[in-house]
Amino acid sequence: MPQFAYTAYDKKGKVKKGFMEGSASSAVIGQLESRGFIVVEVNQIAKTRKKGRIKSLPLEAQAMFCRSISSYLKSGLSLTDTLNLLAKQSSEKKVSDAYASILEEIQAGRKFSVALEELGIFRESLRRVVESGEQSGTLIDVLKQTADQLKLEISLRRKVRAALTYPIVMVFVGIGVVSFLLAYVVPKLADLFADLGQDLPIPTRILLTSSEIIKTGAIPFLILILIAFFYFRRKKKSLPFFHKLREKITISVVTSQLGTLLDSGIPLVQALRMSAPMDRRAERWLHVAGLVKEGYRFDTALEREGSFPEEMVYIIRVGEMGGDLSGSLRHISENNWEIAESQMERLASLIEPVMVLSLGLIVGFIVVAVLLPIFDLSSLVK
Numbered sequence: 001m002p003q004f005a006y007t008a009y010d011k012k013g014k015v016k017k018g019f020m021e022g023s024a025s026s027a028v029i030g031q032l033e034s035r036g037f038i039v040v041e042v043n044q045i046a047k048t049r050k051k052g053r054i055k056s057l058p059l060e061a062q063a064m065f066c067r068s069i070s071s072y073l074k075s076g077l078s079l080t081d082t083l084n085l086l087a088k089q090s091s092e093k094k095v096s097d098a099y100a101s102i103l104e105e106i107q108a109g110r111k112f113s114v115a116l117e118e119l120g121i122f123r124e125s126l127r128r129v130v131e132s133g134e135q136s137g138t139l140i141d142v143l144k145q146t147a148d149q150l151k152l153e154i155s156l157r158r159k160v161r162a163a164l165t166y167p168i169v170m171v172f173v174g175i176g177v178v179s180f181l182l183a184y185v186v187p188k189l190a191d192l193f194a195d196l197g198q199d200l201p202i203p204t205r206i207l208l209t210s211s212e213i214i215k216t217g218a219i220p221f222l223i224l225i226l227i228a229f230f231y232f233r234r235k236k237k238s239l240p241f242f243h244k245l246r247e248k249i250t251i252s253v254v255t256s257q258l259g260t261l262l263d264s265g266i267p268l269v270q271a272l273r274m275s276a277p278m279d280r281r282a283e284r285w286l287h288v289a290g291l292v293k294e295g296y297r298f299d300t301a302l303e304r305e306g307s308f309p310e311e312m313v314y315i316i317r318v319g320e321m322g323g324d325l326s327g328s329l330r331h332i333s334e335n336n337w338e339i340a341e342s343q344m345e346r347l348a349s350l351i352e353p354v355m356v357l358s359l360g361l362i363v364g365f366i367v368v369a370v371l372l373p374i375f376d377l378s379s380l381v382k
Contacts, residue, residue: 004028005109008037019109056121059157061095063150066126070143080106112139125257125274132264142264149256156249156337159344166348170355174362181366186211189370200373207369245343250279251312252336259329268325269293281307298325 004025008016016037022028025042032039057065072082080103087099098121105115113131116122129146133139186207200208254275261271272289276282284307291301299317302308312332319328 005043006032006039007041008032008039011036021114057095057098059150059154061092061098062122062126063147063154065095065098065122066143066147066150070140070147073140073143079112124277125261128266128270128274129261129264132261132266135265138264142260145260145263149253149260152256152333152337153253156252156340159341160245160249162344162348167351167355170352170359174355174359177359178362178366181363182207182211186366186370201369203365203369204373207366245340245347248336248340248343250281251308252333252340254278254285255312255329255336256333259326259333262326262329268298284308 004020004022006016006018006020006028010016020028020031022031028042029039032042068086069079069082072085073079077085083099083103083106087096087103090096090099098119101119102112102115105118106112110118111131111134113127113134116127116130126146129142130139133142257275257278258271261274262268266274269289269292272285272292276285276289279285284305288298288301288305291304292298296304297317298320299313302313302316315328315332316325319325319331322328
């Protein structure tokens with residue numbers, strides 16, 4: 001919504017200057033006159049153009065942003081002094097430019113939340129939290145809560161990456177080693193076996209056939225892998241055995257965000273809509289928000305939606321009836337986080353030996369298939 005700078009006289013005849021949001025200058029004049037002001041001048045504040053060089057900040061930077069501003073404001077510094085100090089202290093130019101841009105917006109008369117929206121590099125949920133903190137006077141607390149929530153999400157993402165790094169490396173190493181053996185080493189041995197003119201063992205024939213397939217179909221196979229990769233990435237699909245793990249992580253992140261938003265004073269329907277984009281299946285949270293708006297209780301809306309675990313619905317029902325919905329949401333978040341963490345550790349401990357064993361079996365089969373005809377030849381020489 002546009003911002004306007006106004007000059008007016010109050011009932012005592014004193015000049016008042018300030019800033020106000022409104023759909024148009026006439027709306028601002030109407031609001032001022034309803035308060036008993038005599039309006040002298042109303043001018044719309046021109047929007048500062050967004051800095052094209054500033055891209056969306058990573059979650060780590062956004063978490064540090066919330067924690068730093070919360071700490072400085074708690075120590076007694078004003079918001080402008082805090083932003084000015086952080087702009088000078090930041091070692092990364094992108095982050096420093098972000099602080100400077102927000103400071104520029106605020107000095108132009110905009111609210112903190114409006115400045116975040118104008119810059120466009122922060123999550124929409126963060127802007128909403130800041131807006132609610134400004135309205136309720138709890139900006140320091142909501143920023144700290146948001147920093148904790150972002151820290152939780154960052155931790156979960158790092159654990160997922162750590163659990164998948166070793167298996168992915170092993171897959172690429174295994175494919176590289178086996179492809180090299182089948183494409184370059186085995187064909188040379190095939191020529192040698194052909195010159196011998198003897199019947200080859202079944203493992204050797206299987207190996208030679210695989211080598212021919214690799215030589216003729218390597219490029220189509222790579223194209224197929226790339227197509228599958230981009231398909232899963234574009235459709236945002238996960239492999240079947242990662243689906244339950246992803247669901248636990250998603251519920252943990254979304255319920256943590258919901259609890260933070262509710263604690264900052266945001267209504268449940270609005271909090272659900274703000275948190276929905278954090279889930280790849282955002283439509284289910286939007287459906288729940290619509291049901292709550294129609295008059296259903298939160299637990300009933302979740303149950304009618306049908307895609308949420310029964311234990312989650314039960315805990316929310318207890319929290320809603322006991323008047324501690326945000327507490328029950330945090331409880332759900334912590335439980336799902338612990339379960340996801342345990343599953344990731346078990347998955348990592350299981351995948352590592354499986355990958356090593358699989359690679360060892362494949363290489364062992366190649367070695368045996370190569371050595372068998374050699375052993376047969378040596379027995380014929382004797």
